[in-house]
Amino acid sequence: MLSHTESPRQVLRWFLFRYALDPYLHKFIFEFLNESLNEFIKKSLGILYEFLLNSY
Secondary structure, eight states, X not given: OOOTTSOHHHHHHHHHHHHHTOHHHHHHHXXXXXXXXXXXXXXXXXXXXXXXHHHO
């Protein structure tokens, strides 16, 4: 386990290395990001669409 003398950057590097070997976590993160991105795109397009409709 990590000691308290580790810097945040070292901890982060340890985490990244540790979880780079975990395909399930990769899948989870990828799906989570994908969902978030899809929601964001839908909202953005919705706002843009309404803006265009209102401007004519």
